[in-house]
Amino acid sequence: MRLMETVARHEYGAPAKQLARETGLALPTAYHLLRTLVHEGYLRREKGLFFLGDAAERLSSSSAQQKRRSTVADMLAHWRDRIGAPMYYALYRDGEIEVMCVSDSRQTPAVEEWADFRETGHAHAVGQCLLSQLDEEARRDHLARHPVQAVTPYTVHDNHTLLRRLARVPRMGPVVERQEYALGTVCAAVPITVGTTAATMAISLPVHEADRLLPAAQRLQTEIGRHLGTLALSISM
Numbered sequence: 763m764r765l766m767e768t769v770a771r772h773e774y775g776a777p778a779k780q781l782a783r784e785t786g787l788a789l790p791t792a793y794h795l796l797r798t799l800v801h802e803g804y805l806r807r808e809k810g811l812f813f814l815g816d817a818a819e820r821l822s823s824s825s826a827q828q829k830r831r832s833t834v835a836d837m838l839a840h841w842r843d844r845i846g847a848p849m850y851y852a853l854y855r856d857g858e859i860e861v862m863c864v865s866d867s868r869q870t871p872a873v874e875e876w877a878d879f880r881e882t883g884h885a886h887a888v889g890q891c892l893l894s895q896l897d898e899e900a901r902r903d904h905l906a907r908h909p910v911q912a913v914t915p916y917t918v919h920d921n922h923t924l925l926r927r928l929a930r931v932p933r934m935g936p937v938v939e940r941q942e943y944a945l946g947t948v949c950a951a952v953p954i955t956v957g958t959t960a961a962t963m964a965i966s967l968p969v970h971e972a973d974r975l976l977p978a979a980q981r982l983q984t985e986i987g988r989h990l991g992t993l994a995l996s997i998s999m
Contacts, residue, residue: 764785764787765781765785765787765792765795765796765799765805766799766804766805766814766818768781768784768785769781769805769812769813769814770814770818774811775808775811775812775813776811776812777810777811777812778792778793778796778810778812781796781812796812799815800812800815802817803815803816803817803818804817804818805818834851834862834863835863835865838851838863838864838865838963839865841865841963841982841985842865842866842867842870843867844981844985845965845978845981845982846869846870846974846978847870847965847966847967847974847978848864848865848866848867848870848871848872848873848965848966849863849864849865849866849963849964849965850863850864850865850872850888850951850962850963850964850965850966851863851864851961851962851963851964852879852888852892852961852962852964853892853959853960853961854892854893854895854896854959854960854961855959857903857904857907858880859879859880859883859888859889859892860880861875861879861888872966873886873943873944873947873949873966874944876944877913877943880908881908882908882911882913882943883904883908884905884908884910884911884917884918884921884924885913885914885917885918885939885942885943886939886942886943886949887937887938887939887949887950887951887964887966888949888951888962888964890924890927890928890931890937890939890951891931891936891937891951891952891953891962891964892951892953892960892961892962893928894928894931894937894953895953895955895960895962896960898925898929901925901928902921902925905921905924905925909921910923910924913942913943914941914942914943914944914945916940916941916942916945917942917943918942934953934955935953936950936951936952936953936976936979936980936983937950937951937953938950938975938976938979940969940972941969946968946969947966947967947968947969948966948967948968948969948971948972948975949964949965949966949967949975950964950965950975950976950978950979950982951963951964951965951979952964952979952982952983952986954986963982963986965978965979965982
């Protein structure tokens with residue numbers, strides 16, 4: 763690790779003797795470790811100089827991704843406690859709905875995923891919010907692969923009705939559904955659009971607390987506005 767850290771500090775590469783000196787390793791030990799790291803792809807050697815290899819770059823990328831995930835999880839936990847509702851963070855990526863993070867607690871349990879979120883995007887606020895951010899062609903493509911189906915008695919009945927509903931969603935306005943995915947539960951989702959990526963933050967509440975839903979969604983949207991820069995960085999995770 764010391765060798766890799768030392769190599770990373772040399773943008774234009776460094777020879778083995780210099781790396782051994784800077785790390786305090788005996789030259790034979792440094793040579794042996796450098797050869798091993800090159801063989802494993804963590805370093806590469808060009809004209810006697812050592813540089814970070816592809817494996818090290820992937821390791822760095824994974825670390826940055828984990829840090830972004832941790833930041834989003836911390837934000838969701840903070841908002842969960844302030845708003846008093848479970849939080850959901852989802853993306854529309856590669857033609858599919860992906861719930862990236864859920865933050866709940868014993869006092870504010872999340873909705874149980876009893877029907878696959880990816881296949882039932884028409885029935886929950888998360889999916890409807892993500893689909894509302896797509897163009898007409900992308901919406902129809904999604905519904906061709908995941909057609910509308912009854913999830914509860916309150917679920918939208920057909921593709922045409924859903925498309926009309928999505929077309930009426932105000933730009934950057936919250937999307938609300940009441941017992942369409944899970945009986946006894948109401949949900950609201952707030953859109954987050956960065957570049958061409960559709961994302962959303964959502965909350966759910968028991969149906970007997972439905973009067974809290976819109977105020978809570980509006981509060982969430984205000985919080986998102988204050989931290990949009992941080993969220994924009996996490997969109998690529």
